[in-house]
Amino acid sequence: MQNLNAKKDLMQILNEHGFSRRDFLKWSSGMATMLGLGVTFAPNIANAVENASNTPVIWLHMAECTGCSESLLRSDAPTIDSLIFDYLNIEYHETVMAASGHQADENLENAIKKHAGKYVLLVEGAVPAGSSSFYLTLGSKGHTGEEIAKKACENAEAILAIGTCSSFGGIQAAAPNPTNAVPISKITNKSVINVPGCPPSEKNIVGSVLQLLLFGSMALDNFNRPKWAYEHRIHDYCERRGHFDAGEFVESFGDEGAKKGYCLYKVGCKGPYTFNNCAKHRFNQHTNWPIGAGHGCIGCSEPDFWDSMQAFEEPLKNKSFRTFFNDATSDKIGIGVLTLTGVAIAAHATISTIKKDKE
Ligand code: SF4
Ligand code: SF4
Known part of the structure; x- marks a missing residue:
């Protein structure tokens, strides 16, 4: 043509x-x-x-x-x-x-x-x-x-x-x-x-x-x-990041946390492992993007994501958000040794763990 x-x-x-x-x-x-x-x-x-x-x-x-x-x-x-x-x-x-x-x-x-x-x-x-x-x-x-x-x-x-x-x-x-x-x-x-x-x-x-x-x-x-x-992770610019930091998670789709726009990590968001700029530039003429619409990132811009990011609606590995420190998958997809941000994630996860334990 x-x-x-x-x-x-x-x-x-x-x-x-x-x-x-x-x-x-x-x-x-x-x-x-x-x-x-x-x-x-x-x-x-x-x-x-x-x-x-x-x-x-x-x-x-x-x-x-x-x-x-x-x-x-x-x-x-x-x-x-x-x-x-x-x-x-x-x-x-x-x-x-x-x-x-x-x-x-x-x-x-x-x-x-x-x-x-x-x-x-x-x-x-x-x-x-x-x-x-x-x-x-x-x-x-x-x-x-x-x-x-x-x-x-x-x-x-x-x-x-x-x-x-x-x-x-x-x-x-x-x-x-x-x-x-x-x-x-x-x-x-x-x-x-x-x-x-x-x-x-x-x-x-x-x-x-x-x-x-x-x-x-x-x-x-x-x-x-x-x-x-692709330099930054979805997690780095996500609009729900404040809720992650505060230990406020959606526990199941449609719950109170979902209505309040809480973090989707516990329902499978792979934003911490995924490098892309969707959070900044969105889709459909900047109107929205998957996390904005209420579903976690499934890691679609990472190698082998169909195999390595499953199950899409559950956290990786032992299905706990405490797995950041020893997450072999994150090593495999390029996060590698923990970056400063990775440490921050672990710290935040720990904070939310403590919060949960107190409850
Ligand atoms: S885990 Fe997902 S929903 Fe939560 S702050 Fe990170 S990218 Fe956003
Ligand atoms: S799954 Fe793909 S399109 Fe959706 S938020 Fe993650 S990287 Fe962006």
Whole structure:
């Protein structure tokens, strides 16, 4: 697919959806702040976006639910983030392109050939690999997803894994992983930037692409996630944190504590183990997010969360909130040695334990 909006000016696209130049500049300032660059970088952001249509983008779908694309594209009122995504020079994206069958295969081959070494590859979904690769057979020529992804990776200038399936395997790779699904990083030797989440927010997708366009690289954490989005835990900025600190917990869904907005740790919140910025930026045009709606975080941006974060509505391990000090799972997912914040959690948990014991 050639970019449908390639001939349109960015401002024309934004104006058609009711956004002014002022809105765009305001958005650029917000994006610069969100990326940790400071508002002085707002003109650079605006400039990078205006030139974004020069960078070819190929978006591949592997084994997945298309939720990550939906996160970006399916809003009842398009945001500036999603409109900017439209403005990128998207050469191939199976969800939004008109082509199918032989024509679609041809478009992908042509895009890879024409832009070899220059395109940004975004991959959504895990890849059934090795002798199980046939579980994902795509297109009119019957290539496996693994073959297609390998070829696209070989010729890409940069690769971003969009969503937890592509970043870490996701639900496809959950035990017993019947299709031998692997993250995209396992089928290429090239460096892959992981943008996990089930789905990741549109801000994390667009922000990571913009960082790449601006600087060609970005600071990553141990799991190759952009630090600007995944540096802090859900717990660090959660609006219910005050209740955690005060030892005020929801004991069961629908109880008095739930009505008062108490902390969801005892009903399974994995916010203390999960690195993402949902607490700050929320979803659906910043209206709400899972914890705001009354359910704990299930840890969707962490590796193997389908296996390691179960049961979703119970605390980890021995189901006690006293387990922070010896929590092997938290070590595994990257908290590692207790940080100062980890100590604080343990202290707070102890305080709430004492409080409970007194009761
Ligand atoms: S445990 Fe969950 S609900 Fe409670 S403060 Fe932490 S992130 Fe928020
Ligand atoms: S709150 Fe937790 S489970 Fe929900 S989207 Fe954010 S990281 Fe994923």
